[in-house]
Amino acid sequence: MNDTDVSKQIQQMVRFIRQEAEEKANEISVSAEEEFNIEKLQLVEAEKKKIRQEYERKEKQVEVRKKIEYSMQLNASRIKVLQAQDDLVNSMKEAAAKELLNISGDHRNYKRLLKDLVVQSLLRLKEPSVLLRCRKEDLHLVESVLDSAKGEYADKAKVHAPEIIVDNVHLPPAPSNQNEHARFCSGGVVLASRDGKIVFENTLDARLDVVFRKKLPEIRKSLFSQIAA
Incomplete structure (x- = not known):
């Protein structure tokens, strides 16, 4: 090649x-x-x-x-x-x-109310001797109904009329615009056993609180049921 x-x-x-x-x-x-x-x-x-x-x-x-x-x-x-x-x-x-x-x-109606409050308190306590405290401005009205209140209680409870000692210490006065934060009482009475162990507060303010608590569900239902619906 x-x-x-x-x-x-x-x-x-x-x-x-x-x-x-x-x-x-x-x-x-x-x-x-x-x-x-x-x-x-x-x-x-x-x-x-x-x-x-x-x-x-x-x-x-x-x-x-x-x-x-x-x-x-x-x-x-x-x-x-x-x-x-x-x-x-x-x-x-x-x-x-x-x-x-x-x-x-309204002194006339208030006087009758005070007597009913005292009788109711006595029926709750059922004590032979009690202490009573009220507002200073109500003292004369309270003292004027004590005898009739004791007699009515004795008839209802079938007991002897109790001894009621009016305390020289008074409940607070009615509320005042001058001192809105001070303690006050709109009226009524407070009764207690002599030893102070049992106290029944029967003031108008206390009764309003009790009624308001009981009626509160009904009040709310009446006011707000239509809103909820």
Whole structure:
């Protein structure tokens, strides 16, 4: 084989090797591009998933905040309603308390009421000897009904008339606009056993408190049932 043939054969082999190298390089390039696209797609999907999860998390946080805010506003509204109801009920009680002052102003009816309060107190205590305390301004009225009160109690309880000792310490006076925070009493009496262990407070203010507590559910139902409906 001469030099020319050898040179041709070498060139042919070079072209073959180069062609194979180019084909292999193309295969590698295509494969690399496919892997790159797959990996890119996976990364994009992973980022999309993370974004969706982050959005869902924030959306849940917003919903939770909305529910908390709604609950807080609802509770605040309920508190305002309850406060308004309490204010209305308290204003009714204050109005009733002011009306009590008119009772002691009618001496004839108030005198009869004082006697009934003393008799009721004696029936509750059922003691042979009691202490009585009243307002200083009511002292003369109370003393004027003691005998009839003791006789009425004795008849009702079928016992001897009790001893009633009027205390020289008096209940507070009627409420005054000059000193709204001072202790006061709108009228009535307080009776106690001689040893002080049993006390029956039968003042007009105490009776108002008792009646108001008993009637409070009925008052609330009457005032607020239509609002609740």
